Amino acid sequence: MGTPKQTVAIVGIGLIGGSLARALKRRDATTHIVGVDSSAEHLALATERGFIDEAHAEIRDGVASADVVVVATPPRCVVDIAREALGAARPSAVVTDVASTKRAIVEALDDPRFVGAHPIAGTEKSGPTAALADLFDARVVIITPGPKTSRESVASVERLWKHAGARSVRMDAAHHDRVVAAISHLPHAIAYALTLAVGSLSDSAPNLFGLGAGGFQDTTRIASSNPEMWRDIFLENRDETLRALDVFLASLANLRAAIETRDAVAMERLFERTRTIRRRVLDAP
Amino acid sequence: MGTPKQTVAIVGIGLIGGSLARALKRRDATTHIVGVDSSAEHLALATERGFIDEAHAEIRDGVASADVVVVATPPRCVVDIAREALGAARPSAVVTDVASTKRAIVEALDDPRFVGAHPIAGTEKSGPTAALADLFDARVVIITPGPKTSRESVASVERLWKHAGARSVRMDAAHHDRVVAAISHLPHAIAYALTLAVGSLSDSAPNLFGLGAGGFQDTTRIASSNPEMWRDIFLENRDETLRALDVFLASLANLRAAIETRDAVAMERLFERTRTIRRRVLDAP
Numbered sequence: 001m002g003t004p005k006q007t008v009a010i011v012g013i014g015l016i017g018g019s020l021a022r023a024l025k026r027r028d029a030t031t032h033i034v035g036v037d038s039s040a041e042h043l044a045l046a047t048e049r050g051f052i053d054e055a056h057a058e059i060r061d062g063v064a065s066a067d068v069v070v071v072a073t074p075p076r077c078v079v080d081i082a083r084e085a086l087g088a089a090r091p092s093a094v095v096t097d098v099a100s101t102k103r104a105i106v107e108a109l110d111d112p113r114f115v116g117a118h119p120i121a122g123t124e125k126s127g128p129t130a131a132l133a134d135l136f137d138a139r140v141v142i143i144t145p146g147p148k149t150s151r152e153s154v155a156s157v158e159r160l161w162k163h164a165g166a167r168s169v170r171m172d173a174a175h176h177d178r179v180v181a182a183i184s185h186l187p188h189a190i191a192y193a194l195t196l197a198v199g200s201l202s203d204s205a206p207n208l209f210g211l212g213a214g215g216f217q218d219t220t221r222i223a224s225s226n227p228e229m230w231r232d233i234f235l236e237n238r239d240e241t242l243r244a245l246d247v248f249l250a251s252l253a254n255l256r257a258a259i260e261t262r263d264a265v266a267m268e269r270l271f272e273r274t275r276t277i278r279r280r281v282l283d284a285p
Numbered sequence: 286m287g288t289p290k291q292t293v294a295i296v297g298i299g300l301i302g303g304s305l306a307r308a309l310k311r312r313d314a315t316t317h318i319v320g321v322d323s324s325a326e327h328l329a330l331a332t333e334r335g336f337i338d339e340a341h342a343e344i345r346d347g348v349a350s351a352d353v354v355v356v357a358t359p360p361r362c363v364v365d366i367a368r369e370a371l372g373a374a375r376p377s378a379v380v381t382d383v384a385s386t387k388r389a390i391v392e393a394l395d396d397p398r399f400v401g402a403h404p405i406a407g408t409e410k411s412g413p414t415a416a417l418a419d420l421f422d423a424r425v426v427i428i429t430p431g432p433k434t435s436r437e438s439v440a441s442v443e444r445l446w447k448h449a450g451a452r453s454v455r456m457d458a459a460h461h462d463r464v465v466a467a468i469s470h471l472p473h474a475i476a477y478a479l480t481l482a483v484g485s486l487s488d489s490a491p492n493l494f495g496l497g498a499g500g501f502q503d504t505t506r507i508a509s510s511n512p513e514m515w516r517d518i519f520l521e522n523r524d525e526t527l528r529a530l531d532v533f534l535a536s537l538a539n540l541r542a543a544i545e546t547r548d549a550v551a552m553e554r555l556f557e558r559t560r561t562i563r564r565r566v567l568d569a570p
Binding site: 120192199262 | 405425427454460463464466467468469471472474475476477478479480481482483484485486487489490493496502505508509512513515516519520523526527529530532533534535536537539540541543544545547549552553555556557558559560561562563565566
């Protein structure tokens with residue numbers, strides 16, 4: 001008898017869940033993927049495109065045969081769904097998630113079989129039609145084990161993400177929330193505010209749209225991301241986001257003051273610093 | 286006798302000047318391109334790569350035979366160099382520029398043969414090695430004629446940019462400065478401040494770099510742009526940049542308040558608005 005193929009249940013077949021299904025199928029077509037979603041349309045699409053082998057509307061049914069359950073729903077539902085999955089799945093099954101905030105989830109799910117995880121990948125699109133088999137290739141997934149999480153559970157989730165193409169980094173959940181506030185939640189907040197500002201400024205400047213400045217389009221691409229998800233992320237990671245926002249506001253105040261007082265030397269100093277920081281970012285392993 | 290081939294003198298063979306030379310050569314290899322640059326290295330590179338047919342260190346020598354002179358130097362040198370070119374070139378020659386701010390330049394160069402212009406294109410790189418033949422393809426060039434600029438001069442510069450692949454839009458110089466403050470100078474100021482902020486935040490969050498969040502990388506790409514050029518742009522377009530910054534700060538204060546007070550409804554409203562604005566941007570002609 002050969003090694004039994006692995007069964008992965010993915011709850012929420014959207015951009016992330018759908019991409020994970022595709023990435024795992026790409027690596028090993030015998031991996032059995034169970035899709036669980038409250039949207040019959042999502043399930044039908046994912047089945048039709050071959051992302052999933054089995055479709056269920058109910059969590060209880062979908063997780064019954066799973067070795068690993070991945071909760072890829074909107075962040076606010078993760079705790080309830082993960083609890084239900086921990087109760088319904090086999091005792092050997094591991095439950096993990098993909099939410100962008102981790103501290104509250106890891107605290108609420110203090111179980112040896114739960115492993116908090118966050119793949120640092122995404123696009124501004126949503127739903128299974130946006131799913132990409134290579135979304136996680138060479139990307140980082142942050143694994144945030146809780147105090148009770150078993151070593152075996154962590155190893156199982158790290159293996160899953162390795163198969164999906166990603167590289168795991170372990171981190172304390174609270175530290176994770178601080179880090180993503182800086183590299184993800186802050187840039188998103190800024191992209192939203194910049195888009196709103198340009199919307200206002202366009203009232204007194206016709207011809208503003210259609211000029212297609214690369215600067216504006218790049219900086220605001222992420223402002224097309226899923227509004228409900230970002231509302232939840234900001235609510236969940238409120239304190240770290242506010243802290244990062246205030247550091248940003250202080251930096252912008254410095255630059256604003258240099259522009260207002262026509263302080264060329266201060267500007268040069270600030271811009272040279274940004275070049276150094278960017279190089280550190282791009283050179284980082 | 287056939288139509289004599291056009292001679293274009295480009296003063297400053299950097300990213301923009303070099304790309305223009307390549308774009309014009311691509312369209313018609315018989316266009317005679319004269320490169321003028323204070324850097325012997327830039328001239329040697331541009332000659333070696335076939336971007337230019339003739340190289341000069343002195344403006345006077347370079348513009349003598351030109352039909353069109355394009356001043357593609359750092360913004361602060363444009364007025365002096367354009368004046369010199371207007372004096373040294375043939376009476377039929379037209380002089381134009383590519384600077385990112387226009388009001389002050391157009392006011393200072395109130396001449397029938399001077400045409401202010403600004404191609405909305407660029408990369409974060411500098412110098413002739415960064416020059417791209419397709420940099421202006423399908424991009425907009427804003428043409429800002431002054432009160433005295435002749436119709437023929439405008440037509441000549443519009444033709445030049447059409448040959449380089451760009452589409453011309455005419456605009457009042459002051460209106461130009463307001464528009465680019467919103468779509469270009471504001472996003473650059475924000476990218477600089479965000480990069481500085483993430484640099485500070487990384488002090489209390491090791492592991493922050495190397496996680497490679499697409500959000501951060503996209504939003505800060507432009508913060509690697511030429512520091513001297515951006516110092517000059519902010520100095521030159523100070524008032525419109527400050528005005529745009531203050532509109533942005535008000536938008537960000539709204540979002541910050543919604544996060545701080547956990548106002549989910551206000552956040553959803555703001556995010557839906559950004560989606561509408563983004564769609565207007567992307568749908569714009």
